[in-house]
Amino acid sequence: MKKSLLVFAILLSFGSAQAQKKVFPQTPGMVSYTYRNSFAKNVPATLDTIKALGITNMEFSNLFGKTAAELRKLLDERGMKCSSFGVGYPDLQNKLAEVGQNAKTLGAQYVRVAWVPHKGPFTLDLAKQTVTDFNNFGKQLKDQFGLTFCYHNHGYEFETYESGTLFDYIVQNTNPDYVSFEMDILWTFFPGVDPAALIKKYPNRFKLMHLKDLRKGVVGNLSGGTPVENDVALGTGQLNLPAILKAAQQSSIQHYYIEDESPSYATQVPQTIAYLNQLK
Structure with missing residues (x-):
């Protein structure tokens, strides 16, 4: 009888532990764009602010007046790193x-681009040129520098094409040896696509993710743009974060970065971190 009770207690304890398992066990990184105004004034102090939040992994998309070597030195002095360079x-x-060379100096593994220049709706011809360019960029970056090229979606690529979208066309026609993707979950949701479903559709193509949420009541479109005030702390907006993060944990995503374009980032980023920590 005692043995049965002990086994039951162990199973109950294991079940409880499983129930409490964190949806997002990682420590997120930070996109420099979140703190762009602060970085423009004082790079060292801004890095100190970010590290005080417990974040040491950066995605830089601007050198903020520094050389890559100068920025790397500031990161090294703080025990921080740059894993992706936009x-x-x-x-x-x-x-x-x-x-x-700048990406290598920073210590980044990934080079990311977040916008394909275009006017008006994104078209099949643009998608075809994008595929050619991406395969070329990716091959050169891998062959010459050992870097992985990633494209960060921005919403306009989800124009309907055949039975899918032009984003599908780009994924399916780029060489996976040279081209990977960074999912921005807001810019996936905004044009009407389910981020979790897209991750499951291409589980091996996404390597990076931008974590952000969209203000409740905002209706999306295919423009690739919305006022920065529509970025809100994770868990307070429209996105189904548990479903997205569960799908992401089963994919090839290596780094997750908080991006908050809002002027309220100083108060919203701590809220976002707290949300991720309590998500079970």
Whole structure:
């Protein structure tokens, strides 16, 4: 009888532990764009602020007047790192070697671009050119620098095409050896796509993720734009974060970064961190 009770107690304890398992066990990183105004004034102090939140992994999309070596030194002094380096499309077209060298100096594994230049709706012709460019950028970055190229979706790529979207076209026609993706969950949800379902559709193509939420009541579209005030703390907006994060944990995503474009980031980022910590 005692043995049965002991087994029952162990199983109950295991079940309770499983029930309390954190949905998001990682420590998130931070996109520099969240603190863009602060970085523009004082890079060292801003890094100190971010580290005080318990965050040591950065995705930089601006050097904020520093050289890559100077920024790397500031990170090293604080026990911080840069895992992803974001650049503009023209940088990849015109000075890819400089991009690759800067990324290596920063210690990044990934080079990310977040916008394909276009006017009006995104078209099939643009998607075809994008595929050619991405395969080219990715091959050069991998062959010359050992870096992984990622495209960060921004919403406009979800124009309908055949039985899917132009985003599907880009994923399916880029070489997975050279092209990976960073999912921005707001810019997946905003044009009407389920981020969790998209991760499950392409479980091996996403390597990075931007964590953000969309203000309740805001209706999305395919523009790729919304006022920055519509970024809200995780768990207070429209996105189904538990479902998205559960899908992400089963995928190839390596790094998660908080991005909050709102002017209220100083109060919202701690809320976001607290939300992630209590999500079970």
